[in-house]
Amino acid sequence: MSLSVRLQHQLPEMALDMDFDAPPGVTVLFGRSGSGKTTVVNAVAGLLRPSAGCVSVDDWVLFDTTKGIWLPPHRRRLGYIFQEGRLFPHLTVRQNLAYGRWFAPRDAKREKPDRVIEMLGIGHLLNRRPAKLSGGEKQRVAIGRALLAAPRLILADEPLAALDEARKTEILPYFERLRDEISVPILYVTHSAAEVARLATSVVALQDGKVVRHGPASEVLSDPSVAPAGIRAVGAVLRVRVAKHHEDGLSELDAGGARLFLPRVAHRIGQDLRIRIPAQEVILSSKKPEGLSALNVLNGHIEAIRAGEGPGAIVSVKTQAGVVLARVTRRSLTSLGFQPGSHCYAVIKTVALAPEDVGGALSG
Known part of the structure; x- marks a missing residue:
């Protein structure tokens, strides 16, 4: 499935003007703080209503201002992975995962729970509550909950930012498996060049609300004129x-x-x-x-x-x-x-x- 994003919106600090198409896999929004990454994700999620634009996943239109289409957030079939797991503290891991399945439409193509649990390596955690999980384990459960909601698109807003280096190294292989084994496109926000290099199918480099480069990670990271995360990100x-x-x-x-x-x-x-x-x-x-x-x-x-x-x-x-x-x-x-x-x-x-x-x- 491919993702198409067209956005125009005036913010107090900048004018947002985006236009990009992304192939299946992981599309990384890459740039410094304040470049517009999270604003794009919020518009796709329906948390921000832009002045003009259209976002679609294949033939599934989330909104189109020219046609008057605007799906509310709960009808957009999105899986959202935040910086923190945001799991329900009173529910076990098994119950948190089941909560994601509860929102999946009856006729939706669903991932099998056993496959998701195996892919994320969380089978031994099913009876624990979030307070007994490490940061990396919480994120793996959050990924599983998002997948089991049968989303058409997954949004990951700096999902590793709150983790230390050891936990980041633990989680990255699971996002690689999602990229390679799951057909759902992923819109992934980061300012880490290492995450871009490892995960990206395509990269959209942002600066001041504009797309300054769009292409494979090898091309974007090698361009010092872009360097959205600074010259040290060049490689x-x-x-x-x-x-x-x-x-x-x-x-x-x-x-x-x-x-x-x-x-x-x-x-x-x-x-x-x-x-x-x-x-x-x-x-x-x-x-x-x-x-x-x-x-x-x-x-x-x-x-x-x-x-x-x-x-x-x-x-x-x-x-x-x-x-x-x-x-x-x-x-x-x-x-x-x-x-x-x-x-x-x-x-x-x-x-x-x-x-x-x-x-x-x-x-x-």
Whole structure:
């Protein structure tokens, strides 16, 4: 199922003007605080009535101001996942899940409860109440409740923002499974580049109520002119395959025939992954480095150099593994004589890649 969004609305702080279509999967609204992400979600949910626009999921029209269509929130067939689980404290996990099913229309295509429970790994929690759950467990139950309501669209408004890094790492694989195994489109709000890199089927980058870039995560995150979450969000997204797990705690990845080493990943040999390599974690050399502790050295040539307003620049390096980005100073570029077409080596520290930067690749 595909999602179509057209919105115009005047807010006190900005004029909202959105127009994008999203394919099945996870569409990420990505941008800084105040860029309009939550406003878009509220309009889709029916919590904000925009001046003009239309939102539809395939032939299911949520509203269309030109045709006078406006479905109230309770008739929009939405599953909403908030920053906090917002579970009913007096109900068990089993009862919270059943509450979601209670709202599903009788003729709706329903997910089987057993499948949802297995997918989210919450079978052992069914008799507990929310007070006895961790933050990550609460979010998994909230996801299950949303799925069992038989939604046509799932809204996830910064669902990991209230969690610590360990809990975020716990939850991200479940959103990957939703993306790959559930046909319901997901509109996902975040300002985290790591979440975008791991989850997004498509990315809508927002700034001041406008769409400034729309496309795959690899394109949006590599564009420093967008950088909705700041220059530190700029990075490359590579598709790799797990080749081997070594006894010293490293995993070896096949990146288009090149080898990359990461701290051990919790994925089976042969599995395809997406990894995000932040530009500030890459250094460049004009000669093949020797005597370095870094294990990842990629041979390539410079495709483009994009200088910023300050002393830095983002360098795109075409390698066997794909395009890698490096954030370096313009002084370094001058001293090395680098320009588009120059041969170079991209050096990546093995321990520079965090667990949240590694996730399952999109199916197919």
